[in-house]
Ligand code: NDP
């Protein structure tokens with residue numbers, strides 16, 4: 427048998443006894459100088475960090491992006507530099523509303539977050555399995571999330587809050603229709619698509635800008651459960667997605683997604699009949715066809731879930747030269763919100779944790795703070811900027827082309843004149859009769875306990891999408907009564 431390593435305290439002092447506390451006599455009391463006991467109890471008290479305020483329950487793995495098609499005419503990002511180019515990826519999938527211990531098989535949007543460790547820093551795509559979202563103005567995000575979390579008095583999820591908010595926010599119809607359809611309850615995350623959802627920008631070597639949307643199409647096909655199937659599954663195991671992803675990868679069955687983009691020129695963006703920066707809208711494929719970029723494959727499980735998945739910090743603010751943001755108001759709020767959440771949840775130097783640390787040189791002038799464990803990679807005299815000691819300096823070659831903006835600063839009514847019904851109608855048109863019946867039944871089930879005036883307000887929205895939609899839900903509600 428091989429020699430076991432000697433157990434030590436965190437300071438490296440050998441431990442003589444890890445079974446028995448130090449006591450005065452065999453029956454106690456214990457002695458304060460039993461530092462090993464105190465350290466163990468103290469560490470245990472600090473084993474939890476705040477869970478993510480949303481997307482708390484998650485599953486993750488590492489993998490590779492391999493470029494299969496040349497898109498350098500649109501973006502100079504180093505990840506796309508040549509066909510065959512490989513970039514390491516970290517993926518974290520999640521549900522949105524449930525807490526850290528929530529069951530996996532719940533009807534909810536799935537988070538689809540990817541971190542590409544490029545030579546020019548980390549590029550994060552923090553998307554969902556839906557191409558659109560419930561709201562289009564970030565001022566409504568905390569309100570929306572309150573409706574998905576627990577009621578302050580009952581401490582229970584509230585159907586009334588959810589449908590009250592949705593029925594007062596018609597921009598949610600598109601996403602609500604996906605959520606209540608078959609794809610709202612996937613069996614696991616290998617069988618979902620991922621979408622960057624927002625419009626981002628690409629910038630090419632000639633410094634031309636294009637607007638772009640990101641799509642990750644599952645190569646495993648789509649699989650979902652009905653509500654009844656999911657109820658039975660949760661009775662058997664609350665961790666079905668973790669089991670599926672972990673053991674698929676452990677057994678060498680590596681999930682893959684076809685990474686595609688849609689591209690819109692700045693000129694086209696001025697002429698679409700919808701706002702191309704509105705997160706509640708897709709760009710129809712017939713007008714903006716998918717262009718293949720590469721394949722994302724997940725092929726390695728993390729060694730330590732807490733260190734590598736719980737402490738992973740994804741943020742839409744992480745973009746690289748050749749990829750930028752857009753005027754989407756939701757995206758702009760997210761550029762602030764995520765790093766703010768990480769500083770609170772993980773601490774000031776969260777980007778230096780191994781899972782978050784870029785795999786390229788990092789040079790900045792941020793200084794002290796909790797857990798400053800890494801040394802400066804630069805001359806210690808160059809701790810401010812500008813300096814005369816050869817410290818890191820800006821580089822104008824990375825400047826993005828200017829974005830032309832016009833309009834007076836004001837609080838514009840984002841619901842004014844916005845068509846919230848055509849795209850949900852196009853989606854409804856894709857559903858066959860079986861899918862429609864399940865959509866109606868899922869909606870009716872989720873309306874249990876909701877006051878009639880709220881249901882009526884929502885039915886009026888369904889009617890505007892398509893009379894068959896409203897009437898289908900009415901019939902399903904009558905069936906359930
Ligand atoms: P297309 O027929 O060209 O594309 C339909 C898209 O819908 C495909 O991407 C398909 O994904 C997806 N889809 C198919 N069935 C479902 C479902 N049950 N739930 C959610 N998505 C589904 O049409 P358009 O581009 O004109 O879009 C029509 C509608 O399709 C949109 O209003 C939108 O609701 C939905 N959609 C559109 C997307 C887009 O980017 N244009 C993306 C996703 C959905 P898959 O190939 O994986 O089956």
Ligand code: HEM
Pocket residue numbers: 477478479480481484518519520536537538539552553554559563564567621622623624705738739740756759760763764767768771
């Ligand atoms: C997680 C804010 C909209 C996808 C989070 C977190 C915050 C947040 C604070 C927790 C971050 C952490 O603690 O690590 C917001 C705000 C939004 C918004 C303010 C709108 C204004 C969206 C949208 C998408 C999205 C539109 C998808 C298109 C995700 C995902 C995660 C997440 C996938 C989990 C990331 C991970 O796996 O660590 N969001 N969010 N969010 N959000 Fe959002």
